[in-house]
Amino acid sequence: MEEIKDQKDIERIQLEGLKWTVRHAYENCPFYKKQFDKAGVKPEDIKTLDDIKRLPFTEADDLREGYPFPLLSVPEEKVVRIHASSGTTGKKKILSYTQKDIDDWITFFARALKMAGIGPKDRVQIAVGYGLWTAGAGFQAAVERVGAMAIPVGPGNLDLQCQFLVDLQSTCICCTSSMALLLGEEVKRRGLRDKINVKTVIQGSERCSEAMRKAILDHLGAEHLFDITGLTELYGPGPGIDCKYHQGIHYWADYYILELLDPETFEPVKEGEIGEMVVTTLKKEASPLIRYRTRDLTRKISGPCPCGSAFPRHDRILGRSDDMIIFRGVNIYPGQIDEILSEIDGISSEYNIIVERRDAKDFMIIKVERDSAGDPAWDDDIKAKIQKEIKSKVMISADVQIVDYGALPRSERKSKRIFDNR
């Protein structure tokens, strides 16, 4: 792997990779050839990084159409493995990997673990799903690659998780943020905090409020909580992670190009504004991605990071463009509400947003849990404060309801928090 020292290195690798990917896809994948022909663009038209704008988008639906081997760009005998996303509706999205794709993935995944300080002395409890899902296989191989001890427990099973945290003295736990909170609450309930040795939590694939982060760290007695990004279409987990300064997620710009676009107009958003992540891979052989719309929302973070890494940064995942709520003509991302609630004292990390239509008018109800030690006597003050903040930062009026701690549902997987009943 080449060393990346500055922006120039990245741009050189990106242009080389973009040209290779476009030609590879055009010559070897009938789907891409058809798309490029429709858009009137040929591989030789790509001369600068800016020419990426000429390429057509690829969508999740395109992957379902090409079932079972969508975007396949190599002869089938070069495919050594497939993975599939969980997919809530219809057929799963299946992605193919060559041996080089697997090696590339584990190489940059190991880079992510190293950025989180994971090495040979660590014992890593992997509490994510194995099987068709990319998470288990990816974490397993990357943990081994950095020389740490992999403890492949898989998701759920709080009894076994707690037992291993104590008996094996795991130093790191990898899971979703919902699972981390659930496990943290269980450790607290059983009074195990002083008997375990968790220093690092690596969590993926979910929006997580500041309050929830604090609760996870407190309950487990951990020092660092890292956000690892991940997408089955983009190999799996590992394409980005925050460093120990936690000022944004460094992403591996030598493996993919990240564009942030307005989900309505497809124009690049202004520096620092929220946009949809659109990715183009630079080295992927079996299922290359060209301007793939991930639907994940974030913003770019400019300037150098105190850690000195040359890899650029984006913010945490702030939600999905599918979750964007158009409320009385205003575009609202749940991440914005999340950020506001994180700043309010006296409430837990759980909330629900309910949108309803009454008499042809939109109404928003935000249910928020009182903190576990909270006093109902403060409810009116907290409610007024949240309503004022939402009014000033998101420019809408919402009806805030404070409910008892533990009243909102929790899940080991992704918790549903938005209920649009219109």
Ligand SMILES: [Zn+2]
């Ligand atoms: Zn950094």
